[in-house]
Amino acid sequence: MDDEKAAHDSGLNNVATRRRALMLGAIGASAIVSVRPALAQSAASVLNCEIPVPGPHGTGMNIDAYGQLVPRDTPGSFPTSGVKFTGEQVKAAMQGRSLPGTSYDESQAYVNYIRRLQSGQSGFTCYASLQITR
Amino acid sequence: MVLLIQPLDAMTAIYHRRSGITHIVSEPVPQILHRMGGETLTSDEIVERLRVDFDFEEIDARSLITERMDEMAALGLLVRQHV
Numbered sequence: 001m002d003d004e005k006a007a008h009d010s011g012l013n014n015v016a017t018r019r020r021a022l023m024l025g026a027i028g029a030s031a032i033v034s035v036r037p038a039l040a041q042s043a044a045s046v047l048n049c050e051i052p053v054p055g056p057h058g059t060g061m062n063i064d065a066y067g068q069l070v071p072r073d074t075p076g077s078f079p080t081s082g083v084k085f086t087g088e089q090v091k092a093a094m095q096g097r098s099l100p101g102t103s104y105d106e107s108q109a110y111v112n113y114i115r116r117l118q119s120g121q122s123g124f125t126c127y128a129s130l131q132i133t134r
Numbered sequence: 135m136v137l138l139i140q141p142l143d144a145m146t147a148i149y150h151r152r153s154g155i156t157h158i159v160s161e162p163v164p165q166i167l168h169r170m171g172g173e174t175l176t177s178d179e180i181v182e183r184l185r186v187d188f189d190f191e192e193i194d195a196r197s198l199i200t201e202r203m204d205e206m207a208a209l210g211l212l213v214r215q216h217v
Contacts (some may be wrong), residue, residue: 022188023161024198031163031202034209035156066207066214074216116210118152128154 036131049129050084053110055122065105067112078109087126090114094130137211139164153210162202167211174215177203 025031054061054069061069062077070077085099090111093099098107117124138149146164148157157163162184169183177200184190184199206212 019187019189022165022184022190024190024195025160025162025202027194027197027201030205031160032205032209032211033158035158036154064216068214070216112208115208118210119154120152 036128049087049126051087051090051114051117051123051126052082052084053113053123054080054082055117056082057121063109063113065109065112067109067114067116069113078106085110085114087130090127091130137167139167148211150210155209157209157211162199163206163211166199166202166206170212 054063058069058080059082060072062072062074062079064070064074064077072079083101085093089099093107093111098104099110102110114123114127117127136151138151140147140149141164142158144160146159146161148159148164148167149155150157165184165188166180169180169187175183177196180203181196181199203212207214
């Protein structure tokens with residue numbers, strides 16, 4: 001038990017405490033593989049589930065190109081209205097189509113917002129379920 | 135943001151509690167997180183901190199680390215701040 005705890009606590013420290021060569025990767029090569037939790041939901045209900053942009057936690061804020069909530073007067077950011085998109089619309093947007101009623105740049109910003117949704121935020125379960133349905 | 139970090143030999147597993155996502159990452163991702171220590175830094179500042187402990191090629195270091203940080207920001211492991 002003590003060894004396991006020590007190993008866990010020193011997780012990051014063990015990664016590198018002495019000077020050595022660091023591999024930085026290559027341009028265009030990803031360093032991360034992400035594994036999402038599996039959520040049981042039927043295909044039909046997923047396509048009809050809704051994702052508000054933004055959710056209640058973002059009321060009165062804009063969205064920047066990276067999908068982060070920012071104050072209304074932030075240059076280059078996009079206004080929002082809490083409009084709800086269906087799972088089907090978001091799935092199509094992730095495959096290249098723009099979200100209904102949005103320009104290309106707006107749609108990209110909204111999609112990035114949706115991609116950043118966290119557990120507990122409105123639309124998270126709908127979005128997470130899109131990842132595992134065909 | 136709570137991250138649970140576990141080295142796995144050549145890779146590192148990072149569990150991001152709020153999203154429920156496990157990211158399996160190669161270096162320099164854990165080293166970037168460790169050297170940032172929760173502070174807000176530019177990619178230049180991170181390169182300098184990494185240089186204290188590590189040897190790496192001068193050429194492209196900033197581009198490579200910026201690319202890694204962009205990837206981490208896209209996945210929610212880092213948050214981009216506007217200035």
